[in-house]
Amino acid sequence: MSTLRSSNSRTRPHTPVTLAHVAARAQVSLATASRVLNGSERTVGEELRERVMSAAHELRYASHGPAQALARASTSIVGLIVHDVRDPYFAAIAAGAMRVAREDNLMVMLASTFRDPELELDYLERLRVQRARAALLAGSGNTSRTFTQRLGDSARAFEEGGGRIACVSAHGVSMDAVLLDNKQGGRDAAQHLLDLGHRDIAVISGPAQLLTVRHRLEGATDALADAGVPLPENAIVPGDFSREGGRLATLQLLEHAPKTTAIFALNDLMARGVLMALESLGRKVPEEISVIGFDDLPVAEDTSPRLSTIRLPLEEIGARAMRMVLEPASEKRRTERIVGEVVPRESTGPAPKRRGR
Amino acid sequence: MSTLRSSNSRTRPHTPVTLAHVAARAQVSLATASRVLNGSERTVGEELRERVMSAAHELRYASHGPAQALARASTSIVGLIVHDVRDPYFAAIAAGAMRVAREDNLMVMLASTFRDPELELDYLERLRVQRARAALLAGSGNTSRTFTQRLGDSARAFEEGGGRIACVSAHGVSMDAVLLDNKQGGRDAAQHLLDLGHRDIAVISGPAQLLTVRHRLEGATDALADAGVPLPENAIVPGDFSREGGRLATLQLLEHAPKTTAIFALNDLMARGVLMALESLGRKVPEEISVIGFDDLPVAEDTSPRLSTIRLPLEEIGARAMRMVLEPASEKRRTERIVGEVVPRESTGPAPKRRGR
DNA sequence: CTGTTAGCGCTTTCAA
DNA sequence: TTGAAAGCGCTAACAG
Numbered sequence: 001m002s003t004l005r006s007s008n009s010r011t012r013p014h015t016p017v018t019l020a021h022v023a024a025r026a027q028v029s030l031a032t033a034s035r036v037l038n039g040s041e042r043t044v045g046e047e048l049r050e051r052v053m054s055a056a057h058e059l060r061y062a063s064h065g066p067a068q069a070l071a072r073a074s075t076s077i078v079g080l081i082v083h084d085v086r087d088p089y090f091a092a093i094a095a096g097a098m099r100v101a102r103e104d105n106l107m108v109m110l111a112s113t114f115r116d117p118e119l120e121l122d123y124l125e126r127l128r129v130q131r132a133r134a135a136l137l138a139g140s141g142n143t144s145r146t147f148t149q150r151l152g153d154s155a156r157a158f159e160e161g162g163g164r165i166a167c168v169s170a171h172g173v174s175m176d177a178v179l180l181d182n183k184q185g186g187r188d189a190a191q192h193l194l195d196l197g198h199r200d201i202a203v204i205s206g207p208a209q210l211l212t213v214r215h216r217l218e219g220a221t222d223a224l225a226d227a228g229v230p231l232p233e234n235a236i237v238p239g240d241f242s243r244e245g246g247r248l249a250t251l252q253l254l255e256h257a258p259k260t261t262a263i264f265a266l267n268d269l270m271a272r273g274v275l276m277a278l279e280s281l282g283r284k285v286p287e288e289i290s291v292i293g294f295d296d297l298p299v300a301e302d303t304s305p306r307l308s309t310i311r312l313p314l315e316e317i318g319a320r321a322m323r324m325v326l327e328p329a330s331e332k333r334r335t336e337r338i339v340g341e342v343v344p345r346e347s348t349g350p351a352p353k354r355r356g357r
Numbered sequence: 358m359s360t361l362r363s364s365n366s367r368t369r370p371h372t373p374v375t376l377a378h379v380a381a382r383a384q385v386s387l388a389t390a391s392r393v394l395n396g397s398e399r400t401v402g403e404e405l406r407e408r409v410m411s412a413a414h415e416l417r418y419a420s421h422g423p424a425q426a427l428a429r430a431s432t433s434i435v436g437l438i439v440h441d442v443r444d445p446y447f448a449a450i451a452a453g454a455m456r457v458a459r460e461d462n463l464m465v466m467l468a469s470t471f472r473d474p475e476l477e478l479d480y481l482e483r484l485r486v487q488r489a490r491a492a493l494l495a496g497s498g499n500t501s502r503t504f505t506q507r508l509g510d511s512a513r514a515f516e517e518g519g520g521r522i523a524c525v526s527a528h529g530v531s532m533d534a535v536l537l538d539n540k541q542g543g544r545d546a547a548q549h550l551l552d553l554g555h556r557d558i559a560v561i562s563g564p565a566q567l568l569t570v571r572h573r574l575e576g577a578t579d580a581l582a583d584a585g586v587p588l589p590e591n592a593i594v595p596g597d598f599s600r601e602g603g604r605l606a607t608l609q610l611l612e613h614a615p616k617t618t619a620i621f622a623l624n625d626l627m628a629r630g631v632l633m634a635l636e637s638l639g640r641k642v643p644e645e646i647s648v649i650g651f652d653d654l655p656v657a658e659d660t661s662p663r664l665s666t667i668r669l670p671l672e673e674i675g676a677r678a679m680r681m682v683l684e685p686a687s688e689k690r691r692t693e694r695i696v697g698e699v700v701p702r703e704s705t706g707p708a709p710k711r712r713g714r
Numbered sequence: 715c716t717g718t719t720a721g722c723g724c725t726t727t728c729a730a
Numbered sequence: 731t732t733g734a735a736a737g738c739g740c741t742a743a744c745a746g
Contacts (some may be wrong), residue, residue, distance in 0.1 A: 016518050018739055029717045034741060045715060060514050066432065067421035067739035070722045077466075077487075085455070086448045095443045097471060107483055109434075110467040112455060126464055130422040130434075157417050161373050194708040243658075272659055279661070301600075301661045302629055304636070375723055386733045391725060402731060424723035427738045 010119045010223050017059045026055035049068055069131060076160075078322070079109045079127035081120060083139035085095060088297045089267070091312060093138050093168060096318025106133070114244060115207075117142045120200040124154045128161050134325040137167040138318070143209055148172035159329075166325035166334075168317060170211050176334045178321040182212050185340040186219025189292050191265050192308070192342050194227050197205030197291060197351035200260035202235040204249045204274055206266045210241075235260065239270050246273025254281065263287055263350050268293040268300050268309055275347070296343055296349075305346030312340045371602050374416045395420055426488060430431035431519075435679070436466045438477060438621060440496035445654045446624070446671060448496050450525060453675025463490065472564075474508075476621045481511045489683040494524040495675070500566055505529035505636050510516070513554045516686075523682035523691075524530035524676060528566050533691045535678040539569050542574025542667040542697040546649050549699050551584050554708035555619035555647060557591040561606045563623045573651060592617065594628050603630025605609065606643055618646055618708050625650040625657050625666055631658050631706070643706030653700055662666075662703030669697045 012119060023033035026145035028048050035053040037045045044052075055061075071073040078101050082090040101108045109132065113119040120140055134160060140151070152173045155165050193201050203220055206213040207270045217236070225229045234256045239245030246265055250273065254260065266272035271293030275285060283289050285305055295299060296311035317338055324334055380390035385405050392402045393409040401409075412418075426432040434662035435458050445621060458465045466489065468480040477497055484492045492515060497508070509530045512522050523533035550558050554646035560577055563570040576592070583587045591613045595600030596672055607630065610699040611617065628650030632642060640646050642662055650657060674695055681691055 030740080031718075031742085032716060035716090038740080039742095043715065048716080055692050060517075062482065062485045062514070064427070064739050065421065066423040067427035067722090068741075070421075070724090071739075071741040073722070073741095075423060080734075084452070085442060086445070086452045088445070088448075089444070091443045091445075091448050095441070095469070098442070098467070107466050107468070107487065108462050110455070111459075111464070118669055125419065128419045130464065157419070160417075161419065161676070243655075298600075299656070299659050304661050320734095365718075373723095387724080388726080388735095390731090391723095392732090395724080396726095400731065405732080421723050424738090425725080427740090428725040429725075430738070432738060 016064075017061050018064070019061070022052060022055045022059055022061050025059065026051040035177060037061070038068065043121050046067060048119055061217070074123070075133060076106050076226075077109060077130055077132045078106045078326070079111070079123070079130070079132040079135040081111050081113060081127075081135065081137050081139055083115055083308060084112050084194035085110065085259055087269075087297055088299070090138060090227050092297075092314035093321075095271055096315035097136055097138075097299055097322040098318075099315075100319045100322040100326070104328075113139045114148040115139065115142070117144070117147045120148060121154055122152075124158060128154075128158045128163065131161065132163055134164040134322075136321055136325055137165070137171055138169070138321070140167075140171050143172055143211055143214075164325050164327075164329055168321045172211065172332060176326065178336045178338060180212075180312060180317070181339045182215035182336055183219040183222075184311070185294060186216035186264075186266075187219075187223040188219075188340070188342050189216075189294060189310050190220040191224035191227075192344065192348065193262045193264060193290060194223065194229065196262070196290060196348060199229050199351065200235075200257070200259050200261045201231065202230065202237070202247055202253050202257055202260045202263050203231070204253065204263060204265040204270050205238045205242040206237055206270070207247075208238065213241075213266055220264055232257070239273070241270060243269050243273040243276070246270030247277045248273070250277035251281075252275045254283075262348070263289060265290050265291065265293050268295045268297045271307055271309065271347075272299055272303055275307070280346075285347055290348040292348050294340075300343075300345070303347070306344045309343050310340040311343045313338065318340075322355060364602075368583070373421075374469055375421070376418070379409060379412045379416055379418050382416065383408040385409060386586065389619070393604035394418070395425065431603030431702035432488045432490060433463050433468060434487055434489045435442065435463045436468070436487070436492040437487040437679075437682070438470060438484075438492065438494050438496055439466050440472055442467065444626075446652055446655070447495060449654075449671035450675035451474050452679075453672035453677075454493055454495075454679040455675075456672075457676045457683070469700070470496045472499070474501070474504045476509055477505060478492050479519055480509075481515060485511075485515050485520065488518065489520055491521040491523070491679075493678055494522070494528055495526070495678070497524070497528050500529055500568055500571075500626050521612070521682050521684075521686055523678055525678045529568065531690060533681055535668060535693045535695060537569075537674070537680065538694055538696045540576040540579075541573035542651060542669070543573035543578075543621075543623075544580040545576075545697070546573075546651060546667050546698050547577040548584075549701065549705065550619040550621060550647060550650060551580065551586065553647060553705060556586050556616045556708065557592075557616045558586065558588065559610050559614055559617045560588070561603055561610065561620060561621050561622040561627050562593055562595045563598040563602075563627070569660055570598075571711070577621055589614070590713050596622075597631070598624055598627060600626050600630040600633070604634045607634035608638075609629045611640075618648060619705070620648050622648065622650050625652045625664060626655045628664050628666065628704075629660055632664070642704055645709060647705040647708070649705050653697075653699075657700075657702070660704070665702045665705040666700050667697040668700045671693065
């Protein structure tokens with residue numbers, strides 16, 4: 001019987017209770033009800049206030065967000081656009097951003113682009129439609145001229161609509177940003193290897209159109225150049241920023257450059273793949289080959305040997321970016337710079353003695 | 358100069374373009390403009406349609422979501438409540454759910470509860486305020502009587518408001534659900550160990566108030582009982598469902614039950630911790646001790662030896678749940694059951710010979 | 715302190 | 731096919 005009753009309630013037409021209902025039951029005006037339930041100021045008498053409260057409670061009243069948004073010309077929604085929630089890098093950034101949003105009583109709309117620029121544009125447009133207070137872009141890095149142009153237009157439109165916008169890491173578009181010093185990180189990673197005496201260094205790179213990739217690679221190149229250590233072209237092998245990509249790239253690398261004693265993988269996921277490839281080849285890490293990654297994701301502690309890497313405080317980055325985008329707009333673009341730090345673990349060690357030559 | 362101009366535009370008061378502007382510029386009525394821009398039916402003449410389209414485009418018009426929601430009495434928002442986005446288990450479920458939402462042109466509001474029941478209730482309430490079309494609960498499992506009572510009330514209220522609601526894995530509340538057969542999974546895990554000849558089996562358990570934990574444990578207990586293999590009380594050590602929890606629990610376990618030859622960790626994160634503890638103790642896996650986890654998260658492939666585990670198709674689960682909750686309500690509660698499957702990898706092997714006795 | 719009322723931007727009858 | 735107008739639920743002057 002009770003099953004039946006509850007079944008019925010699920011398909012029965014809904015008669016949502018509105019503020020008017022509450023006001024009526026409490027015998028007060030709409031305005032008064034509004035003031036006690038959603039108004040910030042406490043300008044309502046004790047008695048009426050009580051009446052409204054209990055009426056609302058008895059009716060299980062919940063305010064109508066969209067109506068409030070319309071009347072107030074502002075929502076309590078913020079948007080967050082990432083590459084992929086499953087990627088721990090973005091999950092960490094999202095977690096930090098969401099924490100701040102929660103502190104500010106904001107709901108967050110999360111979207112994944114899978115690095116599709118069209119999707120990024122589309123989601124930004126949808127956030128504009130939703131009148132999100134702010135949008136945080138964390139998933140792009142596409143550098144095509146026409147794309148950054150369009151992204152810039154969309155960002156402008158979003159701001160014209162009253163929303164604030166910012167990004168994590170460079171998007172090739174002028175807006176508030178939390179910038180990661182990927183170049184310095186790349187430099188530090190290479191230097192770490194250099195300091196250990198390595199001279200036959202290789203890089204497992206990522207998708208060339210990602211700014212992040214370019215910067216990390218540049219940093220490494222610079223450090224090597226400064227040290228007078230060559231980085232032959234075939235010692236830079238691109239992967240696709242995934243474990244499997246790192247594995248494949250390593251196999252290919254060692255065919256062409258078997259003397260390699262150290263590998264810098266441009267992120268931890270790929271570094272994990274490097275380790276897998278090395279294990280399958282029977283090459284000892286770090287005795288024969290050292291490996292360093294980038295990001296310091298949880299996976300860096302899950303491998304054995306554990307990964308040396310460049311740590312980025314990702315949650316903090318997400319939180320800072322959200323905080324920044326929630327502040328009122330200022331005259332000039334704001335920028336925060338985050339520098340990573342080397343975390344030496346067991347996957348890097350002294351270069352083996354060079355055999356002959 | 359251009360910098361200056363763009364700076365100004367950021368702080369200047371906004372004059373959002375509305376449908377009325379578009380209508381005026383196209384010299385048509387509000388109704389007509391509405392019909393061509395947001396109406397489903399194509400009941401507008403070719404010429405007017407064109408005029409409206411180009412006016413909208415020139416003005417960079419974007420419809421006002423909240424206003425539409427108010428007029429239509431329905432939004433294009435769905436809510437997703439998980440435990441923690443950083444947890445790959447929930448990230449996978451979220452990814453599946455978000456994929457389906459995208460197919461249906463819905464935006465998703467994501468919230469993390471960190472297993473705080475109050476937060477779960479709070480977010481559900483906020484989704485009600487936002488008039489989300491549907492809410493998917495994936496993060497709970499709290500079993501306290503008063504909590505499920507309250508959750509039930511909230512769910513009811515959400516539905517009364519016209520929204521649909523469902524959950525992933527049992528929440529102790531009557532609603533549509535995608536149920537994971539954790540009991541069968543626990544049974545299968547234990548059986549796998551039994552089949553390998555193990556008789557001194559231990560379980561690294563999780564927070565006792567989680568239904569998931571109880572079911573996995575029950576399954577294992579049953580399988581062992583059926584096989585006539587004892588599971589002494591001190592062979593069940595609770596951890597906190599994290600890597601560190603698994604590590605600590607293992608250290609404790611081996612102090613009290615040093616003869617253990619196989620460990621069933623109730624999820625992969627903890628299994629990872631088990632492996633770490635074993636390595637620090639110098640116990641060979643699987644030669645001396647076998648380890649099996651649960652969930653088949655990416656980490657299961659990152660350890661060495663790689664983790665044997667019970668695979669749950671998490672993305673598919675998220676997708677199914679979202680699909681279910683997006684369908685129109687039916688008379689009776691819907692339920693889908695998902696059974697995991699054993700994935701044997703290198704962390705489990707034959708039981709070592711028993712020394713004496 | 716409380717109530718009246720005019721919108722907020724859009725959809726949707728209802729007529730023309 | 732098109733337009734006029736009445737709301738949707740709520741907020742925020744404004745008046746008392």
